[in-house]
Amino acid sequence: MTTGHGTDGGAFDLPYSVIRNLTSPDEKANGVQTWFANVNARDILVLGTQDNLRSYIAEHKPSKRNSVHKQIENTIQELPDRFINRNSGITITCTACEIDDNKKIARLANASIINGAQTQGELKRYFAAEDGEAAEFMVRAEIIMEPLHEQIVEIAIARNTATSVKSVSQAGARGYLKDLKEAIEKALPGETLQMSETDEIGPHVLNTQAVLQWTRLLMPAKLIGAAAARNVPYKQGGKCLADFSSWAQDANTDAEAKKRYDFTVAMAPIAIAEYRHWEQHDGWNDQRLHEYGKKSDKPHGGRPVRRDKTTRKVNWVAPGILFPIMSALSAFVKEKNGAWVLEKPSLFKESEIIRRAVQQFRSDTVNREVALMGRSEQAYDALSIYTDTIAAVLQQQE
Structure with a gap:
């Protein structure tokens, strides 16, 4: 038949x-x-x-x-x-x-x-x-x-x-994720990008929205627009996918959309590696961040870290704490020889930005609330002051 x-x-x-x-x-x-x-x-x-x-x-x-x-x-x-x-x-x-x-x-x-x-x-x-x-x-x-x-x-x-098909399925069907997927597979052998809601996210299949959130955090203010809030990737994760789809759609007719689209495709593998780097950074082990609350089996305000059961070393940090750090690193992202790169200068100390992140987490404004830190413009501004100052000093020396 x-x-x-x-x-x-x-x-x-x-x-x-x-x-x-x-x-x-x-x-x-x-x-x-x-x-x-x-x-x-x-x-x-x-x-x-x-x-x-x-x-x-x-x-x-x-x-x-x-x-x-x-x-x-x-x-x-x-x-x-x-x-x-x-x-x-x-x-x-x-x-x-x-x-x-x-x-x-x-x-x-x-x-x-x-x-x-x-x-x-x-x-x-x-x-x-x-x-x-x-x-x-x-x-x-x-x-x-x-x-x-x-x-x-x-x-x-x-x-x-x-029937509430997720936007990632629409973006995948329209071909908006094709270049992004190819860039990730080339830079990270054995890994690929989720193209539909039925793709099971796992060690080798990356969550599309998360990748776009991480990459958006690294986008310099001059590219995304100075008026854009730094905390958008945390507060409105879906907007990162919607914006990327819009840039992909308009890339052939809008120069700004093309620049943002090309940046995202080029920087996504770097953003993935950078996020993983900070998520398991050894510097978190010295900050006395409690996996659980003192009086219950649930941490107050959301779990800030997870630790390996054997070594007791931190192997996961909450996005609400990591996102402001990733955003601050955008100060070190620039175009070099026609390509986007992230170059952390020697003046920048990773231990210092971790210390500042924990300080913000414990501040009266955030009060150890993971989600509140992820949304707090003050937390993003506080960490960006450190990196922006270093970037400004280096620019004056050039």
Whole structure:
């Protein structure tokens, strides 16, 4: 039945019992056509999801099955004849569609499910478990024929927005993260960047928003704009992704957007390495930062550090403490021979900025509240005074 599917021009033959063309005049003007069809549930099992923003969430980790998955499963098992009414169905995109009503087959080019991957995943699970005793029932499919693949991406994003698809999926689908991913993989062999919400973040898959937050902290004021608050990456992490997507989109028409986009791509591997450096810096071990509160098993105001259970050395520091340090380092970021670099001068003492960070953490303003320090403009300003002063002295000597 299936002769192939994907974005390589392959054809997919989708049998149907009934199909109706409901193309609107607006769609027709754009070269788009839309059909609604009743199809056998088995016939959508091998459809690809390459243009979807996310694949079946529980495909690689069954524990990720949530209440929605279980409701789909319950309807399949107990009321399969009602499935077509109780399930929202699937949306299929293709770049060409030929309807053969004699054979009752829709021949689709470059077919992909863009909405309904969770439904398809639960159907696969059901038919695999029931083997030869599974019920036969119908699913309703919307088939959208859109000749332009970039428009298919936009349709997929729009159709998934109502189900809270994270922005990282949208940025990945639009290609905004491609250069960033390649830069990280080149500089940090064996590591890659999260491109979708279904990518499991781990030792080798970096959290996209976190990477953009760290890199934004290193962006010099003259590039990001002097009026931009230093604490934005902590207070509005999602804005770092939104801004980067905007810069990527406008890079070909806006010189400032291109400079910020190029900076982020170039500096991301440096920001990753720098954040890790400070997170496990030996200087934290001398600061008497308590992993737990004195009277409970929970630290007051959020845990500032974690320690290795064997060595008792600090191996993690809260972002609320590290972000002001990373922001202060932006004073040492500059363009050199056409490339962005971070050069910490010999006058700069890492132990001193750690001391100042802890001093801010214990100040009356922050009062040992990790989250409060991450948001405190005073903490960012206090640490930046140290690095800005050094940078100004060195500039005068040049």
